[in-house]
Amino acid sequence: MEDDNYYISLCKNPIRFEPFSKSNNVFFDDANKQVFAVRCGGAMGVIMKGPEEKVCVSFRMEDRGEIVSIKFSPDKRILAAQRYLKSVEFLNFQEDLTTDQQEYSQACKGRATEIRGFVWSSTNEIVFITTAGLEHYQVIPEKRTLRNLKTLSLQVNWYFWLASSSILLISSGTLGNILHPFQFKQPGVMTRLPKFEADLPAGPKPQKLSLLDRDVTMAVIYDHLYVVVLRHPLNASSGAEIVLYQLQKESPARKTDVLKLDMSGRFAINVVDNLIMVHHQASKTSVIFDIHLDAKSDGYVNYHYPVLSPLGIKPFKLLLPSVNMQAGIDKTEYNCELYSANWIVFQPDIVIDAKLGCLWTLELNLAPLVTMIPDKDKLIQFLLYRTDSKSVILSVCAQMLVPGKQASLQSLAKVYDMLNVTYKQFLDTETQASAGEASIRHVNSKVVIEQSDMFTHVFSVFEDYKDIKYKFVVAVLIEYIRSLNQFNIPVQHYLYELVINILVQNSCFYQLHQFLQYHVLSDSKPLACLMLSLESVYPPAHQLALDMLKRIQTANEEIIEVLLSKQQLLPAIRFIRSVGIVDNAQSRKFLEAALSTNDNMIFYTVFKFFEQRNQRLWANPRFQQGEHCDQYVKQFEALFGSESLMPLQPVQ
Structure with a gap:
């Protein structure tokens, strides 16, 4: 079986979208997992597709310049798009995803400040990440305006947003390795977590930005939140490493794990089913790490090696429109180039090929x-x-x-x-x-x-x-x-x-x-x-x-x-005596068993035992009406005579 040879595969049904071209720009919002195909700045149409959308959403926008970023609010009621370095434009949507076409905008603060990007921190809240820090706004769609909630000054090199945990990571410092986590769990509140410094192999001289955004991601692994840093080797002879920093609420992030790669070059990282999946473009292979497996430790940090030897992703075939329409074939099978230079990965498990127009999720196949x-x-x-x-x-x-x-x-x-x-x-x-x-x-x-x-x-x-x-x-x-x-x-x-x-x-x-x-x-x-x-x-x-x-x-x-x-009637009587349940014993059951032995002496002994019990309990040797023992009394009289019955004691 071909499937037996591969443990990583692309999902069978990728989300298809119009490929990147001169007239069509492609954007991906990793918070909502939505792909936007924007034609001619939006004037010729914007098409949005996502895993939750049964049909694609299309609308038009005025072409006021080239769009550099576009994202829906979590409830898809407000669209935010950035065209310029100093402002973000907004467009309200109805429940049926139609729009009134009336855009409104918000500029960042400060003359020299530029917007590096923005993220939706909640349904009606947005955060601008600028060169000077963070600007937290509440969007009021009915009034088509924004209200500033908080502004924080901070030198910013780049940022990473993990929507599932509402954590924003900011890189600052000359080398870029001072990392500041911010949390947006509560509406209207921006919580600053302790900053920390990521290790670098060695500082360059002269000093310059060394920790780049492409080498850092965040992921939830086994219910813990980690900053994942790819550390390149100083020379090509040694392999790269991936360092995990576990975020803490009250103290700086703690370096907990190091993943050893025997390769160097360009890597991409995904997290699938709590496994860290590392893709190596040059060798067109992937490896997986499981930080829950036994590892070497120096008492502070655990050192891990790949669970398996490097192996490629399972080949993927795509049906594309045929060039040879005269042959009557409208679609042709196309072998996708795996680990393509056009691939971009997003957390936790997404791979996008913008030139091919495909969005896949990665899958782990356990059987192989x-x-x-x-x-x-x-x-x-x-x-x-x-x-x-x-x-x-x-x-x-x-x-x-x-x-x-x-x-x-x-x-x-x-x-x-x-x-x-x-x-x-x-x-x-x-x-x-x-x-x-x-x-x-x-x-x-x-x-x-x-x-x-x-x-x-x-x-x-x-x-x-x-x-x-x-x-x-x-x-x-x-x-x-x-x-x-x-x-x-x-x-x-x-x-x-x-x-x-x-x-x-x-x-x-x-x-x-x-x-x-x-x-x-x-x-x-x-x-x-x-x-x-x-x-x-x-x-x-x-x-x-x-x-x-x-x-x-x-x-x-x-x-x-x-x-x-x-x-075994006599052992049974001895047993009920030994455990003290004589008073509750069902006399009818014992008498029936005694009679079935066809041993008159056994029957006589059992009958007399219960007569004595009755006398002790009720001061009367006769059986109670509810015990249904009349037939056994008659049998006793027939065998031994009525004079053998215990006489009734006179009432004192």
């Missing part, structure tokens, strides 16, 4: 990784943190049991412990949710493998492959049960049932006895019932079951039923 990562411990650890990896994990676990591919018990133990750490977290979260403490089903971005999944999709291998030795089967199941017990996860009875059935089928009664005696198989009512059913093939199972029910301490009714079914 199974053969690419031979270390099963590492593979499972990796897969546990991936979205939609459940079926792949179960497949790997099943493969570890197949003859010819069987893993060692030590390796299986590690894998089962990894699965059950997550399983336990999930169960604890569910318990908290039911107690009203939380309502989160998602556990640390992981998939959850439950006992039912293992039983249905993994241990079913034992049915499919009859040549697997039963000793291995039992050892595997006991290892899984050990892992469940280690994390205090109640073991489901069907797992015990599977172990017992395999032992019985192979006449391993001594081992079964040992497992029960030493509580390898934990006590439970279903297990006791299963043991009772095995009495015909293994007579001691009856007593083992009875002992188990006694240990459970909440199985009194079950024990009575077992004893009565075996016509």
Whole structure:
């Protein structure tokens, strides 16, 4: 299969737009994930497409000069466009995305100030990033005006906006490595987080801007916000590095991780499913890093290497209008140039080819990784943190049991412990949710493998492959049960049932006895019932079951039923005496069982026992009306005479 060779692919259905040309300019708003195709400054039309738009939105604008940036507000009710260095123009839209064509504008403050860009911080708020700092405005569309909320002075080299976290990162300083994060979580409020300094390989002489915007991005990885900095080597012989700085609320960002690249040159970075995906243009390959996997550490920083060797993105074919219309072919398959110089990447997972007119999202294909990562411990650890990896994990676990591919018990133990750490977290979260403490089903971005999944999709291998030795089967199941017990996860009875059935089928009664005696198989009512059913093939199972029910301490009714079914009336009476439930015992059930023994002395003993109980409870030896024992009283009289009934005591 061709798909088996690639673990990174472009989505099957890219968003198509009019390619970049002399008459058509292309813009991308990475906050709303919208592509704008602007023809002749907007006079010939603007077409907007995005992942949420079922149909493209088109409108016209007056051509007042070349547009350098264009973005909708989050609710698509206000369009902002920058044509000039000192102002931004606005256009209101109705709910049906029609416009009244009446533009209004806002200039930045200061004669020498220029606007480097702008971002929408909320539905009706916009931030101008200027050469002199930040200008925070409220847009009032009804009045077609803006109100200044805050102005902050700061030397600005470049900026990066991460809309999903409402964080604006500003570069300042001669070298560009003084980074200032600003947060816009609350409407009308701009919160300045502590600034920090990004490491540079060595300062150039004379000093000049060294940290460029193309080498910095931001990303949320495993629920933490990072500034991601690409650090180029001083010489071509050494590889580049990617440095992660984790943003903090109260203190400067902390350098936590370094990703080692064995290459240098031009790179692009995406984040897909909590993996850092690094694309290298010269070699036309990509590598992935997982900062959750084990790494080398100096006590402060973790050093990571790619999970796999560099590999290209899966080839992509596109249907384009045919040049040869005479042949009756209206569309031709076109092999897209991967890692093209025309590619631009945006966070977290977007690739755009403006000249081809395509916007893709990157996808991670997990199935090929199974053969690419031979270390099963590492593979499972990796897969546990991936979205939609459940079926792949179960497949790997099943493969570890197949003859010819069987893993060692030590390796299986590690894998089962990894699965059950997550399983336990999930169960604890569910318990908290039911107690009203939380309502989160998602556990640390992981998939959850439950006992039912293992039983249905993994241990079913034992049915499919009859040549697997039963000793291995039992050892595997006991290892899984050990892992469940280690994390205090109640073991489901069907797992015990599977172990017992395999032992019985192979006449391993001594081992079964040992497992029960030493509580390898934990006590439970279903297990006791299963043991009772095995009495015909293994007579001691009856007593083992009875002992188990006694240990459970909440199985009194079950024990009575077992004893009565075996016509062990006297042991049953001794049992109800020992646990103090004589007063509540159902006399009819005992009398019926005693009569069915066809042993008159047993019937006599049981009848007399309950007569004495009645006398003690109600000062009357007769059975209560609700006990429905009349037929047994008549039977007693027929066998032993009415004079054998305990006489009624006179009322004092």
